[in-house]
Amino acid sequence: MRQPAAPAHPYSEIDVSRRRRSGNVDYESWAAVFNVNTMGPLRVTEAFIDHLSRGERKLAVTITSSMGSLTGNTSGGSIAYRSSKAAVHMVMRSAAIDFAPRGVACVLINPGWVKTDMGGPGASLTPEESVTASKRLIETLGSAESGKFFDYDGREHAWLISSYRACSSRNRRHALKSRIRGG
Numbered sequence: 001m002r003q004p005a006a007p008a009h010p011y012s013e014i015d016v017s018r019r020r021r022s023g024n025v026d027y028e029s030w031a032a033v034f035n036v037n038t039m040g041p042l043r044v045t046e047a048f049i050d051h052l053s054r055g056e057r058k059l060a061v062t063i064t065s066s067m068g069s070l071t072g073n074t075s076g077g078s079i080a081y082r083s084s085k086a087a088v089h090m091v092m093r094s095a096a097i098d099f100a101p102r103g104v105a106c107v108l109i110n111p112g113w114v115k116t117d118m119g120g121p122g123a124s125l126t127p128e129e130s131v132t133a134s135k136r137l138i139e140t141l142g143s144a145e146s147g148k149f150f151d152y153d154g155r156e157h158a159w160l161i162s163s164y165r166a167c168s169s170r171n172r173r174h175a176l177k178s179r180i181r182g183g
Helices: 027-054 079-102 127-140 160-166 169-181
Strands: 059-063 105-110 149-151
Touching: 027 059, 027 079, 059 079, 059 127, 079 105, 105 127
Parallel strands: 059 105, 105 149
Antiparallel strands: none
């Protein structure tokens, strides 16, 4: 007797392709992508926060993507995916602050460009290489890294806001006024 086919994973029907550019957005799929990629990691972290706070490592790791980088977006497209990853960066950065009193660190990791259905055959890493490097990185993480975003190889992504804060408030006001005036 033949087994019935397993139902498709709900995420498999969501279109996160690069074709989805401004003017060609599927808003229903975008909401589903946000539900999975942005709210999902916080839901899981919240569900396990009591266990994490009693654990030895006290570490919540979210797998994300550099496609959520504002400064790294030079090609456009993938609006739903990119925005959901940018949003999860903010969500987990906030969670790092919110859960610090409980001793729980929250860290984001980009697994790299991996040869998967999404990454394609031209990607630079095999799943095994990405997982091995990510596991090695996770073993080194602790409270000092909470709220930070790393590549699988340990390189830290600088948050856009950190470069903004590096400027004096007077310089920020001057730069903003200059941009507003068009100069």
